[in-house]
Amino acid sequence: MLVTYLAKRLVQLIAVTFLISVIVFLLVHLLPGDPSVTILGANDTPQNRLILLHQLGLNKPLVAQYATWLGQVLHGSLGQSYLTHQQVSQIIAQGAPVDLELIVLSQIIAFAVAIPLALVASRRSNRPVDRMATTTTFGLLALPPFVLAPILVAIFAVGLGWFPATGTVPISQNLATNLHDMILPAVALSFGSIALYYRLLRSDLIATLQEDFITSARAKGLHPRRVMLRHALRPSTFSLLAAAGVNIGSLLAGAFIVESLFAINGVGLALINAVEQRDYLVVQGIALVVALVYVIIQFIVDFIFTVVDPRVARG
């Protein structure tokens, strides 16, 4: 059962991966915009353009171009930037740790706020504490990063001067400064997750607290805190963890926005710069890698849940 289910998901993963590669390729190739203009400028001669297109293999049929590109990708080469001649894989390798740090920090903040809040609110559901927390998190859902980040910068960087408005030092250079600089970006990214995690965990906790084993634990005279933390919390975290896994996709997108606002050198900033300069092998490479990471994370989350809870495979 488990094996067939996983096999099915794996086939699905491969299909999705293939489709993503086609979509990414077509996205960049079918859309107007001539790379020779990007590289040579608008005033070069048509002959030079033709020579360049020939050199880049861009005059061949689309299918042939796709095959060439896929072959290179499978050999681990995503090509290089038309403008800076930097390897795309190198651009990604440089930026990825920054994105990872940003996302991890934002998730630490989100869990640190959402879990205690949900524990308190679900124990006293529909009391003022719960109402206030639930209302607040509903409000957080209406604060996407591009609205929240400027407000945070205005208050904490420009107004109070506690944090720098933009930029950071690499983590290898000075850990403390780096973490300090990353606080605002991470907070800006965490709000959506806080709302999502709080609301999921709260409703699951309320459902769990109706269960017989909780009544039994309470009847045995266990301390309320022990009932919440040791008995109620763990069985209520399934949807929370699943959501956290799926949430990575929107976090990546959010991280891109936050990077561009705070001028942090992650993959997102590299992507947006490449888009502005029509540097399309870079766009293509980053889009492919990010989409793949996203799909693979979803697959892993799925896998973990199938192992933890076999009902997933049956359902």
Place this chain on the structure above:
Amino acid sequence: MPDDRELAATGAAAELLADITPGDAALSEEAVSLAVAGARRRPLGIIFWLAVTWVGIVVIAAIFANLLPLAHPNFQNYSAINTGPSIHHLLGTDDLGRDLLSRLIFGARVSLVVGFGSIAIGMIVGGSAGLVSAYLGGGWDATMNGFAFVILAFPQILALIAITAFWGTALWKITLIIGIGSIPLIFRVVRASTLAFVNREFVVAARALGASPARIIFRELLPNVLPAALSFAMIGVAGAIVLEGTLAFLGLSVPLPTPSWGNMIAEGSTNGQLQQNIYIMLWPAISMFLLLLSINLIGDRLRQRFDVRESLV
């Protein structure tokens, strides 16, 4: 949400994620229907109507922007640069002497056109495909559903950034792209709600009476699915507005100097602007927050009323 009493009430995004949840929350059918009956009886509440009022104000102001006594949104008055709110410029002016109230109201058009326009596209295409697909069932339905699933695996903002970067950023293009992007999700939601009705007695009865498929779909199924679909569409509108705002913030939506809330926030968020004139960023940020909050609230209330069971998706 001050009077949110349902155990099952979670955020729209959470609801969407609920379908991957192993083992649904231990709410019995009975408890759910009781909660729904309770929600039906309860009035929508003052908060709901406040939200409707705000959306109404924004929509009416945006539609009649040309008739309002406002300066042209791009008119640069060099004798009134970076003024704060005053009697001449109710919300102040920006660094080029442009009236911020005027830019705010004209900018609302972009958010509203993209928000409602793209979801209209998604509802018409994705919604009817979902209806028909659920009605037909079989291999066709399975293929469509699988295809939508695959498309949903692709992070939408990436596709949006890539497409707008190379195709252009005219308002209709942004609307169309976000609209097309919303089709798979709307398809799956409408399909799921339709599946709950396809084998009900009244549909079987209509079929036995010899009703044509078109009649069954439009007269029997559609009226039952529509309320749920519309309340989901409200949440979709908020999502589309966020996507457009994000693109605008990155400089990938309607080109300057046409105002949009996203590009106003971006213009006002540079370090210098934040120090000199915070209002450029503040007004559109507050308006955007209130608009999203209102739309989410309206969608959430309607969803409770019509009991959209996202777990069926």
